[in-house]
Amino acid sequence: MTIEEFARRLRAHEITSEQVTDECLHRIDAENSRLNAFILVMADEARQQARDADGELAAGRDRGPLHGVPISLKDLLDVKGVPTTAASRVREGHVAASDAAAVAHLRQAGAVLIGKTNLHEFAFGTTNEDSAFGPARNPFDPSRSPGGSSGGSAASVAAGMALATIGSDTGGSIRIPAAACGIVGLKPSFGDVSLDGVVPLSHTFDHLGPLAQTVADAAFVYHALLGDAPAALPAPRPVIGLRFAVPRRYFCDLLDDDVRARFEGTIERLRSAGARVDDIDIHHATDIAAVYLHISLADAAAYHAPMLERHPELYSEAVRLRLEMGRYVLAEDYVRAMAGREVLRREVDAALGQHDALLLPTLPIPAPQIGASTVQVGRATEPVRNMMLRLTQLFNITGHPAVSLPMGHTAAGLPCGAQLVGARHETDALIRTALATESYITGAPSPRSGFVGG
Amino acid sequence: MTVDEWLATAIADAERRGLAALKPLLETLARATKTLRAADFNDHPEK
Numbered sequence: 001m002t003i004e005e006f007a008r009r010l011r012a013h014e015i016t017s018e019q020v021t022d023e024c025l026h027r028i029d030a031e032n033s034r035l036n037a038f039i040l041v042m043a044d045e046a047r048q049q050a051r052d053a054d055g056e057l058a059a060g061r062d063r064g065p066l067h068g069v070p071i072s073l074k075d076l077l078d079v080k081g082v083p084t085t086a087a088s089r090v091r092e093g094h095v096a097a098s099d100a101a102a103v104a105h106l107r108q109a110g111a112v113l114i115g116k117t118n119l120h121e122f123a124f125g126t127t128n129e130d131s132a133f134g135p136a137r138n139p140f141d142p143s144r145s146p147g148g149s150s151g152g153s154a155a156s157v158a159a160g161m162a163l164a165t166i167g168s169d170t171g172g173s174i175r176i177p178a179a180a181c182g183i184v185g186l187k188p189s190f191g192d193v194s195l196d197g198v199v200p201l202s203h204t205f206d207h208l209g210p211l212a213q214t215v216a217d218a219a220f221v222y223h224a225l226l227g228d229a230p231a232a233l234p235a236p237r238p239v240i241g242l243r244f245a246v247p248r249r250y251f252c253d254l255l256d257d258d259v260r261a262r263f264e265g266t267i268e269r270l271r272s273a274g275a276r277v278d279d280i281d282i283h284h285a286t287d288i289a290a291v292y293l294h295i296s297l298a299d300a301a302a303y304h305a306p307m308l309e310r311h312p313e314l315y316s317e318a319v320r321l322r323l324e325m326g327r328y329v330l331a332e333d334y335v336r337a338m339a340g341r342e343v344l345r346r347e348v349d350a351a352l353g354q355h356d357a358l359l360l361p362t363l364p365i366p367a368p369q370i371g372a373s374t375v376q377v378g379r380a381t382e383p384v385r386n387m388m389l390r391l392t393q394l395f396n397i398t399g400h401p402a403v404s405l406p407m408g409h410t411a412a413g414l415p416c417g418a419q420l421v422g423a424r425h426e427t428d429a430l431i432r433t434a435l436a437t438e439s440y441i442t443g444a445p446s447p448r449s450g451f452v453g454g
Numbered sequence: 455m456t457v458d459e460w461l462a463t464a465i466a467d468a469e470r471r472g473l474a475a476l477k478p479l480l481e482t483l484a485r486a487t488k489t490l491r492a493a494d495f496n497d498h499p500e501k
Contacts, residue, residue: 294490297483325476328467330460333487333491340495
């Protein structure tokens with residue numbers, strides 16, 4: 001059930017928040033041992049919040065599109081009175097003294113907080129394998145990663161355990177699991193959503209945003225995170241005349257055959273509908289990984305250094321080693337990377353000066369097997385981590401808003417995702433473009449009705 | 455400090471700290487640093 005459908009049926013008295021919350025909790029009971037999506041299920045609190053939401057609505061108070069909607073939270077966000085584990089033993093004993101700003105906004109919007117989801121330890125990874133609570137698993141194939149670092153979050157929505165979820169994205173950690181699990185993931189423009197009360201990974205690259213089943217649902221949750229609950233979405237743009245830029249070099253050089261076929265099919269459908277699709281070039285694309293690595297490693301090392309000195313044994317080995325790697329980044333190279341960031345930002349700005357959005361795949365490969373360190377892409381054998389970050393990390397460097405949409409499935413039935421990237425500080429304009437193009441990217445009609453409650 | 459000099463120093467320091475497993479990661483970082491330093495956006499006195 002989408003949030004739009006929930007909202008319509010709730011106000012038509014066909015369902016209650018308590019009923020749907022119970023359905024989500026039953027799904028968690030049935031599936032969490034298989035998927036390991038949740039670290040903490042807040043069943044009693046969620047049922048009480050759902051009853052309160054039903055009572056408010058009956059009394060005539062409608063908080064808007066998220067009223068009574070069961071939502072899960074990546075376990076990096078503080079919820080007053082419960083632990084924020086960041087999927088790490090380092091955080092043992094922590095209890096949040098107050099809600100994160102985003103959580104407070106969700107409560108104000110009437111959301112039901114159903115539980116806290118699994119992630120790659122401290123969000124420092126793209127597969128969700130390194131977690132003190134064990135790996136989260138992909139609902140489409142539990143032997144595979146759900147992507148990461150917001151892997152438990154994406155699995156919770158894809159498996160019907162929540163109607164939407166909140167993730168964080170430092171190199172792609174909303175969009176990567178959204179693509180791997182066949183849902184929508186929105187990384188808003190840098191700075192849109194407050195990070196107060198969220199365990200950081202990189203102050204330069206961290207973003208907070210929603211994962212949901214549709215663009216409309218993601219848009220409603222995004223606005224709630226801003227402390228804003230609009231009764232209606234912005235109108236979709238007409239597809240005719242929309243201008244898309246496809247950065248072919250680097251971004252389309254290394255793609256799984258099925259991903260490439262789905263992506264080319266998307267371009268054909270958009271062109272047939274009257275959109276213009278141009279090839280463009282990001283001149284410094286081959287410097288992206290180096291720029292990203294030096295800044296993200298230095299940021300992460302600065303935050304974790306005290307704990308690495310006191311209790312290194314509390315980190316998983318792989319995460320500890322990557323954090324230690326960051327402690328060797330030289331200041332002069334960090335400064336070079338920051339200069340590169342500005343160059344890349346200007347190049348993406350320039351591409352968007354002539355286009356409504358960039359269009360590219362989200363992941364070059366389908367969800368990898370859990371435990372795999374390399375993956376075959378055509379004739380090349382590539383590190384999984386490099387492949388997972390390859391198409392998303394640029395937009396953390398530059399801060400542009402980006403959304404991953406489902407783009408069909410591989411022959412083996414694994415989800416693929418396409419990414420739309422909009423102008424900086426124009427997340428709503430990107431949402432309008434995504435609303436217009438969703439059905440052309442998924443290749444199927446999109447369920448949109450337009451929320452009219454509140 | 456050249457990247458090669460930095461790498462040798464970093465590996466030696468990691469081994470001294472009991473982190474010999476860092477060596478392949480530092481080699482990865484060194485390759486990225488070479489890419490970064492070779493980029494044409496870097497400013498320098500001869501430019």
